[in-house]
Structures are given as C-alpha cells and as structure tokens.
C-alpha cells in the first residue's frame with residue numbers, strides 16, 4: 001500500500017520574483033524546507049524506487065515538481081543534491097525549451113521550461129522524470145482520442161530522451177476523473193493529483209494519489225505539519241479551498257483556446 005503512509009509534496013516554481021500565483025516558492029524558503037525535512041529525519045524516495053520494491057524508510061517523503069521549469073534545474077536541483085534529496089519532475093512535453101504560454105499570466109513574468117539537455121542532466125543526477133501530458137490541458141475536456149494521445153505521446157517522448165521508461169504522471173491542474181484514471185492506467189503505474197482524493201470512500205489507488213501543495217505563504221514548519229496530517233488522512237481545508245480556485249485557471253486557459261465548451265467546465269466544477 002503506497003499512501004497515505006508516504007506524504008507527497010507538490011512544488012511548482014522556485015523563484016524569488018513576485019508572482020500573483022501562490023505556487024511559486026522563494027529560494028530561501030525552499031532551502032529552509034529542505035533543511036527542516038532533513039532535521040526531522042525525512043528521506044526522499046521516488047516512484048521508481050517504489051516500483052523497484054525498495055524497503056521504504058520510516059520517514060519517507062516524495063518531493064514532486066510540476067511543469068518542469070528551468071528554475072528546477074538551475075536552483076532546486078543543486079539544493080536538493082546538497083542535502084541528498086531526490087525528486088520527481090513532471091514535464092508537459094510540448095513546452096520543453098519554451099516559455100509557459102499555456103499558463104494564465106497572473107503576473108507579468110514569463111517562466112522558461114527546461115530544455116531537453118536540462119531534463120537529461122536532471123535525470124542523470126537521479127531525478128525521476130514523469131509526464132505532465134503534452135499540452136498541459138485539463139484531461140476532463142479532452143476527447144477520448146486526444147486524451148489517449150496525450151498520455152501515450154508524452155510518455156514516449158520523455159522515455160526516449162531519458163532512455164528509461166517513464167512510469168509516473170501528474171494530471172494537469174491536479175484534476176482527474178474516472179475516465180482520466182482509466183486512460184492513465186494503460187500507460188503509467190503511478191499518478192498524482194492535488195489535495196484530497198476526489199473519490200472519498202474509495203481505496204487510495206496508485207493512479208490517483210493526493211499530494212500536499214506547497215504554497216508561497218506556507219512556513220516550512222507548516223509544510224511538515226501538513227505532511228503529518230496527510231499521513232493521518234487529513235488535508236487542510238484551506239488548501240482544498242485554494243485548490244477549488246484552480247478551476248478559474250482551467251476556465252481561463254480554456255477560454256484562450258476555445259469559447260465553446262465553457263458549460264462543460266462548469267459541469268465539471270459542479271461535480272467536484
């Protein structure tokens with residue numbers, strides 16, 4: 001059984017620039033997170049480790065990063081390695097080497113994604129590379145055929161670049177439904193979303209693992225507290241409410257691409 005015994009942290013950007021989004025973590029705060037994790041005796045593992053059947057340390061944590069920003073390679077990686085931590089980075093393959101034009105720009109800044117060379121360097125340094133689909137689109141709005149393409153093409157591309165099978169997935173926007181999980185099952189062995197599981201009552205599955213979001217305003221101590229609570233099966237109400245706000249980003253992103261299916265987004269918002 002994988003979780004809830006192993007807390008999974010969800011980071012996005014490590015960046016000091018002011019940003020209206022709240023998932024960007026300041027460098028000094030990230031340093032402090034790692035210091036505290038180490039001081040509290042945590043050891044990082046990856047989905048590859050679990051897949052290989054390693055004996056899981058008593059205080060294990062899986063540290064994940066969504067979106068594959070260049071700041072992961074430039075800033076987070078050296079800090080992780082310095083303390084002997086590893087991580088899993090989820091990449092939307094269409095944006096490799098490009099800026100985050102898929103995202104709604106809450107701030108003025110554009111953020112660069114890692115290029116292939118940087119992804120390969122991370123992988124060589126012991127970072128697990130996972131999929132964040134191809135175009136970072138919300139799975140619930142994709143047709144069966146497009147969803148299947150996104151699942152397969154992202155895995156194929158990343159596996160080629162790293163010369164190793166990619167086995168983990170992060171659903172864009174942390175959103176999943178039974179159809180997305182079924183699609184993931186054909187390609188991945190582990191898949192993560194956000195906050196609490198979407199299907200209370202169902203046994204946690206390796207294909208819809210909840211994560212603990214790390215926000216800009218969280219203190220390092222609060223992150224550890226959230227991890228301890230998650231292990232008990234509790235996810236912060238505040239975080240769950242913030243996560244609801246992610247629907248705004250989904251909706252705005254979709255408006256950028258098409259005006260047509262806004263009603264569909266609303267229906268999804270209502271059932272979640």
Ligand SMILES: [Zn+2]
Nearest residue numbers: 066067172173
């Ligand atoms: Zn993302």
